Amino acid sequence: MKDINSREVLALKYRPNRFEDLIGQDNISNTLMLALDTNRLSNAYLFSGLRGSGKTSTARIMAKALVCDNGPTSKPCEVCPNCISARKNKNIDIIEMDAASNRGIDDIKDLIEHTKYKPTNSKYKIFIIDEVHMLTQQAFNALLKTLEEPPAFVKFILATTDALKLPATILSRTQHFRFKRISEKNIVHHLRHILNQEFIEFETGALSILARAGAGSLRDTLTLLDQAIIFSKEIISVVTVTEMLGMIEPSFMEKIFDTIFNNKDIKDIVSFLEPYEVSQVLDEISIYLKEKMLLNDKRFNIDIYDKFFRTIANSKELLNMNSDDGFVLILTLLKMVNIVSSQENYKNIKALESTQKVDIIKENINISSKDNANMKFSKVISNIYSIDDKLAECFKVSFFFGSYSNNILHINSKAQGDCKSFLFKHFSKIKDFIRDVYGKDTQIEFNKVLQEKIKRDDNRIRATITQNKVIPQNDNQKGSMIEDIELKDDNLVLSQKEIDTNDILKSEMFNKTVQLFQPQNPPQIQDKL
Numbered sequence: 001m002k003d004i005n006s007r008e009v010l011a012l013k014y015r016p017n018r019f020e021d022l023i024g025q026d027n028i029s030n031t032l033m034l035a036l037d038t039n040r041l042s043n044a045y046l047f048s049g050l051r052g053s054g055k056t057s058t059a060r061i062m063a064k065a066l067v068c069d070n071g072p073t074s075k076p077c078e079v080c081p082n083c084i085s086a087r088k089n090k091n092i093d094i095i096e097m098d099a100a101s102n103r104g105i106d107d108i109k110d111l112i113e114h115t116k117y118k119p120t121n122s123k124y125k126i127f128i129i130d131e132v133h134m135l136t137q138q139a140f141n142a143l144l145k146t147l148e149e150p151p152a153f154v155k156f157i158l159a160t161t162d163a164l165k166l167p168a169t170i171l172s173r174t175q176h177f178r179f180k181r182i183s184e185k186n187i188v189h190h191l192r193h194i195l196n197q198e199f200i201e202f203e204t205g206a207l208s209i210l211a212r213a214g215a216g217s218l219r220d221t222l223t224l225l226d227q228a229i230i231f232s233k234e235i236i237s238v239v240t241v242t243e244m245l246g247m248i249e250p251s252f253m254e255k256i257f258d259t260i261f262n263n264k265d266i267k268d269i270v271s272f273l274e275p276y277e278v279s280q281v282l283d284e285i286s287i288y289l290k291e292k293m294l295l296n297d298k299r300f301n302i303d304i305y306d307k308f309f310r311t312i313a314n315s316k317e318l319l320n321m322n323s324d325d326g327f328v329l330i331l332t333l334l335k336m337v338n339i340v341s342s343q344e345n346y347k348n349i350k351a352l353e354s355t356q357k358v359d360i361i362k363e364n365i366n367i368s369s370k371d372n373a374n375m376k377f378s379k380v381i382s383n384i385y386s387i388d389d390k391l392a393e394c395f396k397v398s399f400f401f402g403s404y405s406n407n408i409l410h411i412n413s414k415a416q417g418d419c420k421s422f423l424f425k426h427f428s429k430i431k432d433f434i435r436d437v438y439g440k441d442t443q444i445e446f447n448k449v450l451q452e453k454i455k456r457d458d459n460r461i462r463a464t465i466t467q468n469k470v471i472p473q474n475d476n477q478k479g480s481m482i483e484d485i486e487l488k489d490d491n492l493v494l495s496q497k498e499i500d501t502n503d504i505l506k507s508e509m510f511n512k513t514v515q516l517f518q519p520q521n522p523p524q525i526q527d528k529l
Contacts, residue, residue: 011222014194016057017064017087019074023190023218024182025054031177032058033074036065041072042175044147044156046132048163049179052217055159058179059128060086062157063094067122082122093119093126100131105138112146115154125154132158133165140167148173181216184208190218191225195236200229202236205250209241212287246276253288260336261299270330278325282312282332307339373404376437383433391426394419408443409434 016022019029035041045062047055064086068076076083085091097111111127119125135143147156147170158174160166191207210228214221224245232240242249252272259269273281289308292300315332319325384392398419402410415423423430435442
């Protein structure tokens with residue numbers, strides 16, 4: 001590892017000297033190169049965009065391409081006196097002016113005076129005005145005429161971070177190039193190249209954090225990289241970079257959301273985050289949520305994302321009102337816990353993880369051809385869940401797959417109580433769900449499963465006779481509901497031993513009673529549930 005103290009500032013050492021070296025601005029560099037090679041040059045250019053996006057560097061490269069002995073050319077020779085002096089910022093025909101400190105009309109008048117004199121050593125005299133939006137209105141007015149019709153040997157290159165502040169009259173007299181925010185991917189690639197040139201070890205995750213902290217500005221990111229090299233001493237790691245920037249480690253961010261999603265105590269989280277600025281914590285949570293959204297994390301859904309971001313926005317408003325930082329942090333975390341707990345979609349996801357219903361059933365529906373019929377029954381449950389949760393729950397606890405053959409589905413049923421009535425009421429809907437999966441010609445047979453067996457002696461039915469009332473106790477009937485039927489005969493008093501099962505079943509009175517309580521539409525379905 002090289003001596004840190006002898007290292008030149010990276011932002012200056014690796015400043016681009018050619019159009020090909022510009023990072024993330026290919027459309028601009030290609031357009032300017034074509035203009036130079038075809039000698040289709042404008043009187044004035046305006047470069048606007050985020051700080052550190054390459055505006056001033058591009059202006060200097062453009063100026064060097066114009067003053068080169070072979071110019072105008074998109075590939076300056078780099079060896080002629082003009083190229084060498086331009087690279088060292090000492091070319092007398094390239095005049096740079098900072099409009100932030102020279103913004104008055106007198107400064108512009110002095111600049112206009114210089115445009116009257118021909119260049120000393122090259123074909124063109126180039127005026128680079130940085131932060132041009134800082135000029136006063138009077139200065140802009142003084143510049144207008146010269147900007148529109150300068151001498152043939154004069155070229156203007158204006159640079160600004162806020163093009164909206166420029167008068168429309170200035171914009172109309174320039175070719176406007178808008179510099180894009182440099183993507184994180186391009187910045188990380190450039191940082192990796194620099195660190196390899198400097199023989200410094202690093203973790204890619206640490207470079208991503210630096211690029212994110214630079215917010216699209218390559219100059220700002222290189223400044224942070226310089227700081228990270230000093231702070232890290234041996235290797236630029238995620239831990240050292242997050243510690244240097246005062247950011248939250250990614251692993252702890254996972255712990256925060258594990259606490260939120262599992263409704264754990266937030267005291268440890270609040271205690272750990274106490275040294276951090278709450279506004280920064282909120283920003284990092286937003287970045288984390290954005291990454292999870294792009295990764296399609298299954299723990300989140302669109303409602304949770306929306307409510308989380310609204311919560312963060314509300315918390316930032318509270319901070320702007322000088323609310324207590326600790327209170328805002330606790331309130332934010334508790335709101336997120338409450339959002340997760342109250343989300344029906346999230347509850348469904350947790351239910352799926354524990355019971356393996358809807359999604360897991362769908363994913364495994366064709367796993368085994370041997371269990372295909374049974375899997376189809378699971379698919380029926382899954383389809384019902386997608387439409388009616390209550391009906392699906394009743395179906396699931398009451399009906400079990402028996403067998404399937406010859407287009408006949410045998411279902412074992414232990415339906416009872418309100419569930420039984422609810423299933424009977426929606427039987428036509430259930431039948432449609434079953435036939436959607438098993439086929440439209442499928443017939444359904446129910447086999448009632450008894451939860452308790454009643455002991456009987458000598459195959460005779462026990463009956464309780466009170467006040468001329470006989471209540472049969474035969475529970476061996478499959479798919480019947482005769483347990484609740486009362487048989488009445490005012491003129492007949494029978495002893496328990498005189499009642500034979502077959503006699504009762506064959507009696508005219510019993511048949512009439514059964515018909516009286518038998519449902520008419522659909523026939524023989526509710527009894528079998």
